[in-house]
Amino acid sequence: MKCPNCNHDNRDTARYCSNCGMQIIIKPVPSPLLSVGTTLQGRYTIKQVVQQGGMGNIYLASDQRFSRRDCAIKEMIDDFTNPNQRADAVRRFQQEADLLANLNHPNILDVYDRFTEGHRHYLVTPFITGRNLLEHLAELGGAASENTVVEWAITICDVLEYLHAQNPPIIYRDLKPENLMLTATGRLSVIDFGIARHFVAGQPGTMIGTPGYAAPEQYQGMAEPRSDLYALGTTMHHLLTGIDPRKKAPFLFEPVRKAQPALSAGIERIVDQLVQMRIDQRYQTASDVKQDLMLLSSGRTLFNVEWAQSVTTTPSVNLFQIDHQFLNPYLAMDTDALCRFLLDFHSAAIIDSSTAKPQVHLVLVLDVSGSMNTPEKYPILVEATEVLIDALDEDDTLSIILFSQGWDLVVSRQRAAICKFEKNSILSDINQSNVKFGQATILAPAIQVALSEIKAFQRQLSTSVVNRLYILTDGQIHDAEECKQLSNLLQQSGAEVNSYGFGKDFALESIKAMMEGCHGGRVKPIINTQDAVMSFGHIADVSKKIIAMDAVLEVAFSKNVICGDAFRYRPGLYYFGNQVYDQNKVFRTSLGVLEAERNYSFCFEARLQPCQEGTEPIAVARLSYLFKGQRMEDMCLIQMVRSRDTHLIARENEEVKQIFAVLDGLRTLDPEQLLDVYRARLVLAVQERRDPAMIETLRKAIGYLETKGSLEGLSATEQRVLKADVRSTQVRW
Numbered sequence: 001m002k003c004p005n006c007n008h009d010n011r012d013t014a015r016y017c018s019n020c021g022m023q024i025i026i027k028p029v030p031s032p033l034l035s036v037g038t039t040l041q042g043r044y045t046i047k048q049v050v051q052q053g054g055m056g057n058i059y060l061a062s063d064q065r066f067s068r069r070d071c072a073i074k075e076m077i078d079d080f081t082n083p084n085q086r087a088d089a090v091r092r093f094q095q096e097a098d099l100l101a102n103l104n105h106p107n108i109l110d111v112y113d114r115f116t117e118g119h120r121h122y123l124v125t126p127f128i129t130g131r132n133l134l135e136h137l138a139e140l141g142g143a144a145s146e147n148t149v150v151e152w153a154i155t156i157c158d159v160l161e162y163l164h165a166q167n168p169p170i171i172y173r174d175l176k177p178e179n180l181m182l183t184a185t186g187r188l189s190v191i192d193f194g195i196a197r198h199f200v201a202g203q204p205g206t207m208i209g210t211p212g213y214a215a216p217e218q219y220q221g222m223a224e225p226r227s228d229l230y231a232l233g234t235t236m237h238h239l240l241t242g243i244d245p246r247k248k249a250p251f252l253f254e255p256v257r258k259a260q261p262a263l264s265a266g267i268e269r270i271v272d273q274l275v276q277m278r279i280d281q282r283y284q285t286a287s288d289v290k291q292d293l294m295l296l297s298s299g300r301t302l303f304n305v306e307w308a309q310s311v312t313t314t315p316s317v318n319l320f321q322i323d324h325q326f327l328n329p330y331l332a333m334d335t336d337a338l339c340r341f342l343l344d345f346h347s348a349a350i351i352d353s354s355t356a357k358p359q360v361h362l363v364l365v366l367d368v369s370g371s372m373n374t375p376e377k378y379p380i381l382v383e384a385t386e387v388l389i390d391a392l393d394e395d396d397t398l399s400i401i402l403f404s405q406g407w408d409l410v411v412s413r414q415r416a417a418i419c420k421f422e423k424n425s426i427l428s429d430i431n432q433s434n435v436k437f438g439q440a441t442i443l444a445p446a447i448q449v450a451l452s453e454i455k456a457f458q459r460q461l462s463t464s465v466v467n468r469l470y471i472l473t474d475g476q477i478h479d480a481e482e483c484k485q486l487s488n489l490l491q492q493s494g495a496e497v498n499s500y501g502f503g504k505d506f507a508l509e510s511i512k513a514m515m516e517g518c519h520g521g522r523v524k525p526i527i528n529t530q531d532a533v534m535s536f537g538h539i540a541d542v543s544k545k546i547i548a549m550d551a552v553l554e555v556a557f558s559k560n561v562i563c564g565d566a567f568r569y570r571p572g573l574y575y576f577g578n579q580v581y582d583q584n585k586v587f588r589t590s591l592g593v594l595e596a597e598r599n600y601s602f603c604f605e606a607r608l609q610p611c612q613e614g615t616e617p618i619a620v621a622r623l624s625y626l627f628k629g630q631r632m633e634d635m636c637l638i639q640m641v642r643s644r645d646t647h648l649i650a651r652e653n654e655e656v657k658q659i660f661a662v663l664d665g666l667r668t669l670d671p672e673q674l675l676d677v678y679r680a681r682l683v684l685a686v687q688e689r690r691d692p693a694m695i696e697t698l699r700k701a702i703g704y705l706e707t708k709g710s711l712e713g714l715s716a717t718e719q720r721v722l723k724a725d726v727r728s729t730q731v732r733w
Contacts, residue, residue, distance in 0.1 A: 324344070398411055
């Protein structure tokens with residue numbers, strides 16, 4: 001048998017060409033026709049031949065018993081010479097009749113009758129006026145619109161959901177455009193159940209189905225419900241692109257937007273997941289697919305931005321897992337309820353950060369002015385620097401700049417491996433620096449040197465790099481205005497900027513003004529100077545865990561939602577307020593680098609309109625980032641469950657409740673509210689065994705509020721501690 005594609009000779013029974021892999025389609029010889037006017041069973045009068053085939057034909061007939069209603073008669077002619085083939089064909093024909101007779105679904109044909117006359121077997125069903133989707137595609141010129149395909153696919157999912165819910169489940173096994181009939185009124189029906197069968201786990205069947213549409217496991221006779229989902233994906237791919245899978249090598253499907261760029265990212269994601277070779281990587285149920293399709297359909301009206309419209313209910317996970325928890329998991333249906341939720345994301349799996357981390361450049365800008373010349377400060381600073389060098393990843397790069405009345409570049413873009421080898425020399429250079437213990441604290445020139453180091457490092461490497469700038473200050477800065485003017489340059493550098501503050505009067509406001517808008521942007525007061533050693537070691541450890549960079553978090557809210565306050569809970573408390581949303585109701589914040597084994601948490605408030613639906617999509621979260629030079633993104637749909645059950649509505653998530661109690665303190669000066677806030681923070685601090693100084697200050701503040709009704713009398717240092725994050729003592733702004 002010659003291949004129609006490459007003309008290669010194949011064996012007579014071949015279904016695929018052994019040379020090019022294309023399917024060999026043998027056109028059947030039409031079987032003998034019944035003449036118009038023929039009456040079967042004394043009841044069905046043939047009016048028209050609808051379709052001819054090698055094993056039988058399909059007729060339009062008139063049922064004389066029921067007001068001459070039109071019906072379709074499917075015929076199978078028993079002219080087999082091989083008894084095994086005859087038995088198999090008769091069994092499949094009767095099986096289709098039995099299956100259909102026991103099904104009741106608006107998009108599956110009913111069975112009116114079945115009978116045998118001579119060597120011909122007949123199945124009688126309603127007659128559908130219309131055409132199958134393959135014929136419809138030809139009329140359209142090759143491809144259908146996304147909206148139309150989504151509507152059809154939702155209907156197909158509804159049918160598959162029904163079939164797979166039978167006991168035992170029914171596997172359709174031959175989903176394709178030819179078996180989907182579109183009526184003149186636009187209604188879709190699934191036809192031809194000739195090879196459908198009941199599913200028994202672990203029981204092999206026959207290698208049957210339509211090549212190009214059938215799932216890989218069907219070729220081994222191991223069809224199961226998820227095989228139908230694969231066929232749904234191949235069918236959708238054909239309908240969306242116009243590319244017939246039977247004319248291409250099997251199991252190779254390009255993303256639909258490569259053929260049709262106007263299609264949405266959401267439909268591409270759904271189809272890609274459906275046509276996965278591995279069963280466990282596909283959607284697991286037709287219900288899951290239908291839910292995502294319905295969301296894709298409704299998302300065009302729910303959200304103002306395209307990327308939010310394309311979200312699916314199945315979270316996309318490349319590198320980070322996004323989760324959310326509501327303070328009230330259930331809200332009342334008929335009220336404009338306040339919704340409060342925690343959005344949390346973390347690395348989805350254990351990742352070898354040594355292979356994933358980008359090139360990291362640490363820049364230390366260290367205050368060595370006269371106020372540091374005490375036994376509990378300067379020696380600790382030198383010890384902390386030594387600890388940092390020892391803890392650095394050998395592939396990291398280090399710069400160290402000292403400042404007081406002048407500046408001194410002690411280490412310039414040196415690889416950590418070399419710094420470790422020359423550690424004693426570096427520490428000696430710090431101790432012998434001629435800027436040490438100057439009478440003034442001039443920071444701006446040192447920051448300009450740091451910016452030069454950052455730019456030089458970026459020019460030096462063509463690959464993606466991460467610059468992390470750490471500033472340690474003690475006391476006040478004498479050129480605060482000049483430092484503030486460097487804010488834009490620091491932002492433009494793209495570096496992550498953080499600061500540590502020694503002393504009771506470190507320049508918090510000056511540092512805040514300079515770092516405003518930078519990645520990182522956190523200040524940590526050194527309450528106990530010995531903490532500097534641990535903190536510098538932590539800086540090195542964090543750099544080892546960086547796995548992504550240039551990260552941005554976006555949360556798009558539904559058009560029906562009134563956006564409220566937004567907060568960052570970790571790392572570092574931060575109050576964004578409610579003026580941070582753009583005109584499309586999108587919250588957006590730049591995160592800089594992301595670390596493995598670290599949780600990032602944001603909290604949001606929103607006012608919801610009265611709703612009658614059980615589940616209401618209210619927002620979509622998208623985390624985008626660079627990983628190994630590739631831009632990636634993870635998305636998560638945030639849905640609120642509405643209810644009329646008062647017991648469900650009364651439920652609260654205690655963990656989220658405690659977090660919001662802490663966050664409430666960022667926007668209030670009311671003593672009673674502050675008292676609740678500090679009590680909640682104290683619970684967290686004790687549970688997590690945090691800094692004893694923090695715990696003691698919280699207890700003292702609670703005592704003041706309980707007895708005096710104010711915080712008057714707390715020292716400046718204690719006031720700073722109260723502004724700090726319970727977990728890291730990082731000051732919030």
